[in-house]
Amino acid sequence: MxxxxxxxxxxxxxxxxxxxxxxxxxxxxxxxxxxxxxxxxxxxxxxxxxxPNQDAEFYKDLGIVGKDFTLWSWKGIIAVELLTKCLHETRPYEKERGSADFFYQEYLKKMYSSLKGSDGKVETLLEAVRTDFENLPRYKQSKPLIGIIGEIFVRSNKFSNENLIRKVEALGGEAWLAPVEEWIYYVNYSAAQKALLKKDWSAIMNTLLTTFFQKRIEHRYAGYFKGFLKTLKEPATKEIVKKASPYLHRSFEGETILSIGKTIDLMEKGASGIVNAMPFGCMPGTIVTALMQGLKRDYGVPSINIPYDGTESPTTDIQLEAFMHQAKEYSNKVISE
Structure with a gap:
């Protein structure tokens, strides 16, 4: 700001x-x-x-600035998310250092200009994104997949998490970052559940329609990357909540249940390690830290919890190095089996 x-x-x-x-x-x-x-x-x-407050009135409040704001914001979220997935899947294997970052920055600028002008060229850009990233020369090798979960802002903002994903890549891993839209779909899900309790049929219908149109845009944009991105498919909110249910009841609202459900999803999809990135003192993050012990016991996948307080600590880097060593060992064990 x-x-x-x-x-x-x-x-x-x-x-x-x-x-x-x-x-x-x-x-x-x-x-x-x-x-x-x-x-x-x-x-x-x-x-x-x-x-606007993220509750049942969220979209009503957003309507104050016009429906186009909500529509183009959503298109931007999905488009940039897909661009980010291309970066994270390509950069660890690029032959020419910096080439993936170059494409990412160039297309980020083009997407910004397109969304700002509402010119409808976003899908044309997505076609070009796939073409350029798919044709980028890369090494054919396998690296341990590391899932990044936790508080939505800290895990997504490289300044706040001290370039966590780059550090994972530098230590020989490939990152799968939990997506931003995960939270928005959860807001919809929670609003629908609360409206159902109140028997507010109008609110239920509005929320379901909103989710329907959001999903339609997401599926259309994702279609440009089918057969290319292996991290393309993300679980629906109901699926995330269901996966977390052995550890948390669905009434336990917020990022905790999303983090636990997404962690299980990542483990089932072959993640060799999980990083829980959170603000220092964050209550949901602290609860996730405690529950991670049970997940590690049940699934055997290494995990690390990293609280960020705005000051860099060499201890964090040492802990991350030790974690990545465990993740590589786990990955090699799975491959050998």
């Missing part, structure tokens, strides 16, 4: 920031509060922060 504010082309009279909020004990709901304080202190009190 501050990087954008301090950029030479920032126009405060034409700008607003989007930072969804949340209820309950999670600090996620406090982010927009501190963002507001920072902007006010810098003299930008007139720049609004749009912070």
């Amino acid at each position: 501050l990087k954008r504010v301090f950029s030479p082309d920032f126009k405060q009279e034409e700008s607003a920031f989007f930072m969804p909020s949340g209820a309950g004990p999670c600090r996620f709901g406090q982010y927009n509060v501190f963002h507001r304080m920072a902007l006010d202190e810098l003299g930008y009190s007139d720049v609004p922060i749009f912070a």
